[in-house]
Amino acid sequence: MRKFSWKNRSGLAAASGSGGGGRRVVEMKPLGALVLALLLSTGAISARVVADQTGRRVNLPDHPLHRLVSIAPSITETLYALGLGERLVGDTDYCDYPPPARALPHVGAMLNPNLEKIVALKPDLVLGTDEANRRETADQLERLGIPLYGVTAHTVEGTIQSVEDLGRVLDWEQPTQKLVAGLRARVAAVEKEVQGQPRPKVLFVVWYRPLITAGSQTFISNVIQRAGGVSISDNVKGEWPHMGLEEVLKRAPDVILFPQTDAFAPGLDEFQKLPGWRDLAAVRNHRLYFVAETIMRPSPRLIDALEEVARILRTVNSVQ
Amino acid sequence: MTLSPTRRNVLLLLLALAAALVVIDFGALALGGVHLSLGEVWSGLLGRYPGSEARVIVRDIRLPRILLAMLVGAALAVSGTGLQALLRNPLADPYVLGISSGSALGAIVALWIGGRMASATPLTAFVGAVLTMSWVYFLGRRAGRLSSYTLLLAGVVTASFLSAIILFVLTLLSTRDVRGMAFWLMGDLSVVTDVQIRFLSPAIIIAIVALYAFSKDLNVLLLGEGEAAHLGVNVARVETAVYLLASLLTGLAVSVSGAIGYLGLLVPHLGRMLVGNDHRTLIPTAAFGGAIMLVLSDTLARTAVAPAELPVGAVTAVAGAPVFIYLLRRTSG
Amino acid sequence: MPDPQSSTIQSTAQAAGELIADSVAFRFAQFALSPISLKARAGELTAIIGPNGSGKSTLLEILSGHLKPKAGGVFLDGQNLHALSPRERARKVGLARQDTILLFSFEVQEFVRQGRHPHLGNSLFESPEDDRWVAWALEKTCLQEFAHRRVMEMSSGEFQRAVLARTLAQRPRLVLLDEPTANLDIGYQVEIFRLLRQLAKSENFVGIVVTHELNLAAEMADYVVLLQGGNCLHQGKAEDVFRADLLSRAFRTPVLVDQNPSSGRPRVTWVAP
Numbered sequence: 001m002r003k004f005s006w007k008n009r010s011g012l013a014a015a016s017g018s019g020g021g022g023r024r025v026v027e028m029k030p031l032g033a034l035v036l037a038l039l040l041s042t043g044a045i046s047a048r049v050v051a052d053q054t055g056r057r058v059n060l061p062d063h064p065l066h067r068l069v070s071i072a073p074s075i076t077e078t079l080y081a082l083g084l085g086e087r088l089v090g091d092t093d094y095c096d097y098p099p100p101a102r103a104l105p106h107v108g109a110m111l112n113p114n115l116e117k118i119v120a121l122k123p124d125l126v127l128g129t130d131e132a133n134r135r136e137t138a139d140q141l142e143r144l145g146i147p148l149y150g151v152t153a154h155t156v157e158g159t160i161q162s163v164e165d166l167g168r169v170l171d172w173e174q175p176t177q178k179l180v181a182g183l184r185a186r187v188a189a190v191e192k193e194v195q196g197q198p199r200p201k202v203l204f205v206v207w208y209r210p211l212i213t214a215g216s217q218t219f220i221s222n223v224i225q226r227a228g229g230v231s232i233s234d235n236v237k238g239e240w241p242h243m244g245l246e247e248v249l250k251r252a253p254d255v256i257l258f259p260q261t262d263a264f265a266p267g268l269d270e271f272q273k274l275p276g277w278r279d280l281a282a283v284r285n286h287r288l289y290f291v292a293e294t295i296m297r298p299s300p301r302l303i304d305a306l307e308e309v310a311r312i313l314r315t316v317n318s319v320q
Numbered sequence: 321m322t323l324s325p326t327r328r329n330v331l332l333l334l335l336a337l338a339a340a341l342v343v344i345d346f347g348a349l350a351l352g353g354v355h356l357s358l359g360e361v362w363s364g365l366l367g368r369y370p371g372s373e374a375r376v377i378v379r380d381i382r383l384p385r386i387l388l389a390m391l392v393g394a395a396l397a398v399s400g401t402g403l404q405a406l407l408r409n410p411l412a413d414p415y416v417l418g419i420s421s422g423s424a425l426g427a428i429v430a431l432w433i434g435g436r437m438a439s440a441t442p443l444t445a446f447v448g449a450v451l452t453m454s455w456v457y458f459l460g461r462r463a464g465r466l467s468s469y470t471l472l473l474a475g476v477v478t479a480s481f482l483s484a485i486i487l488f489v490l491t492l493l494s495t496r497d498v499r500g501m502a503f504w505l506m507g508d509l510s511v512v513t514d515v516q517i518r519f520l521s522p523a524i525i526i527a528i529v530a531l532y533a534f535s536k537d538l539n540v541l542l543l544g545e546g547e548a549a550h551l552g553v554n555v556a557r558v559e560t561a562v563y564l565l566a567s568l569l570t571g572l573a574v575s576v577s578g579a580i581g582y583l584g585l586l587v588p589h590l591g592r593m594l595v596g597n598d599h600r601t602l603i604p605t606a607a608f609g610g611a612i613m614l615v616l617s618d619t620l621a622r623t624a625v626a627p628a629e630l631p632v633g634a635v636t637a638v639a640g641a642p643v644f645i646y647l648l649r650r651t652s653g
Numbered sequence: 654m655p656d657p658q659s660s661t662i663q664s665t666a667q668a669a670g671e672l673i674a675d676s677v678a679f680r681f682a683q684f685a686l687s688p689i690s691l692k693a694r695a696g697e698l699t700a701i702i703g704p705n706g707s708g709k710s711t712l713l714e715i716l717s718g719h720l721k722p723k724a725g726g727v728f729l730d731g732q733n734l735h736a737l738s739p740r741e742r743a744r745k746v747g748l749a750r751q752d753t754i755l756l757f758s759f760e761v762q763e764f765v766r767q768g769r770h771p772h773l774g775n776s777l778f779e780s781p782e783d784d785r786w787v788a789w790a791l792e793k794t795c796l797q798e799f800a801h802r803r804v805m806e807m808s809s810g811e812f813q814r815a816v817l818a819r820t821l822a823q824r825p826r827l828v829l830l831d832e833p834t835a836n837l838d839i840g841y842q843v844e845i846f847r848l849l850r851q852l853a854k855s856e857n858f859v860g861i862v863v864t865h866e867l868n869l870a871a872e873m874a875d876y877v878v879l880l881q882g883g884n885c886l887h888q889g890k891a892e893d894v895f896r897a898d899l900l901s902r903a904f905r906t907p908v909l910v911d912q913n914p915s916s917g918r919p920r921v922t923w924v925a926p
Contacts, residue, residue: 109491109492111491112491206499207499207503208511209441209504209508209511210503210504210508210510210511210629210631211510211511212499212503235627236627236628237625237628238628240499241627241628242503242628242629242630242631243627243628243629244352244353244381244510244622244626244627244628244629245381245510246352246353246354246377246381246382246622247353247626247627249373249376249377249381250353250354250373273513273514274511274513275379275380275381275384275512275513275514276376276380276381276384278380279376279380279381322760322763322801325778326778326779327778330778408756409756410756410757533777535777536770536773536777539763539767539770540767540770542756542757542759543767546750547750549719549739550717550719550743550746550747550748550750551743551767551768551770551771551823552739552740552741552742552743552744552770552771553739553770554739554740592757596760596763597757597758597759597763598763600777600778
């Protein structure tokens, strides 16, 4: 099941992982001016052309953005956290947090939202992420005259910056800054606490049949890093590498984390019986913990997950 | 080459193949992310130095995998052999009758329902296989009897239909679950419990032996249903039995290891090149050949991109395709 | 209508070394085989001739015991063929048709060995006796040098001999062949028929051939059955059956019948338009 990477093909560097979020106004080169003139002359209701976090050009409408559609659960959460929930007129079937989001009109799934439903909601702006959504959706909406603004976030810092960016795009600077400051403070608090502490080795199990872990490019790895641990799958190639149990055994993780989701609820005692798993020190010592699923969602709750992981690692440290 | 099917030859063949398998198993036990010496493998197997890394690796991680690889490889290869005779089609493989799709759908439904069900995927996968098997059997009958032609069509149609449903359900799963499912669809031997091995071993071995008992009937069946009937074969009974046994073998294999392709298609052909078409020598060759191939493929999957692992179905496909093309050129040349 | 399964009819057909078809009839959707009776003797070759669609193959299937007639019965050496199990029947009746599938490359010896299948019983492997009969069948059909050749590599004529060898290996009391010489050149045609007749005599089985080769049938067969439209037009010795009026009517085209100067047997020539 492949989706196109959101990375802008012309090479305008997408801010993946490097924390380079923020609006960049396109330089008015002669060609750019011509394009802009053409765009304006075709009657597109755009006054500002900005580059979103993925580097894609977006034609933002002139008037205030009061009708928003979100096609990613992380964005839905973020908007509510910013206090912009009332501007949301539609979200996906999977937007489950906070509870009011479930009552909104749904436009389908993240990979293939129902374009007709989006159009029917007459949004001023649609918001998506490069991880959950496809570039094709953005292109299609653009053809229908609906702008889509994409955010990217692959780290904790990137997540905070994308929150900032959203606030800027939606002219909501002040409340955003307040929220972001709070998030940054919490992160700083965690960092201060883990400074000087030993770093437990962590195995994060995305899936266990077969074993799929998180690579260095993921949120998970970054969260673990900042929460004071070190992920043993960091130097394995790929975003979601399929590691062998022997390798895990060799790297001897101190603690194993699982995401708390519906589809993944092995009894932790099951691992005591699985050959290979049961030989891991972490399993024998019952250092198996569930972590909120939000560890994979680039929304403000990611910081909650960060704090949760930090708590777990603190416990592990204190026992050892 | 044709190996004359006498009792003596079959016994010699079994001994030779078993010896080869044992040697390869030892090699596989030694190789991996951590390379062990044969001495360490031996002491690991015997259980000396409890708690040592070698013992854990050998007994708890590699040995179950290798056992599973042998069972699944043998099951798929023998199933393919039986189906090629049943359908009188050298291109038949265990998945052409839709069983792997049914099994995958069973697994994916468990994942979709989520919760504790997600751990029960081997069971739901097996149920999916059995249901598909029954359905295709029901469709494949004509005038009260299995007709190879109708069976093949029924299987192909069912497989396509189920694959479409699988793709649809995949869109309903979250992307993370899809990743897990994708690996399952490509085959994976890394998850096996003691219980599974203890259940699978007798089931697969008995099914293979039972299929072997039909060897001489399968030989005659290759000549055509009419010919076989005139030579005294109870065609309806043999076809039903072979269908059930081959499907059972496939269902068992696929429910624990996902869809590992090419083995069921290739190994019988390789076997034919080695010992000929007589099923009395072909079935043992296919069984051991399949075991050997899968152990080799799995070892490669474990070591080629260490510390990461490849899905073993990808290895059999990537290695299998060129071998198949080579066979094709050789036989048509 | 006598019940084909009933064993009380056996008593009326007592001679050993004979195949007796007693008023066998059959019915398909569009076609009906009227009750036909015939008697074929061991050591002799009987030919069944007739136009396409006359029911020859159907009759052959019934005579083989494979297809149950709607009426009447078939008795070989006094035994009701349809009452036997397929295995028992296969030990007595050998049927060779044209539709052998050759997708898998067997050796000739393997191919002929299949003929011993009905005799293998519960054993999975052939006994020395089985191997002896296979060698014997190869010898009788002059295929010894071909034993390890691939069946697919043989010419049509050689393949037909292999089919005959396989049938022989069954050691049947009744040998039925459905157009064994289709697609063969005249040399092979003569060879096959000659072989058949000679074997029928030497091995004392009942040989029945369905064929389109009228002149070969006239030359080689001891008894001829002429079918048309599901009916038996006539049966008897070649001289009796090969009559211009009968044949012209059966085959819907005028023919002349004279004598083959070298053998004195009937010879059929069609009339030029």
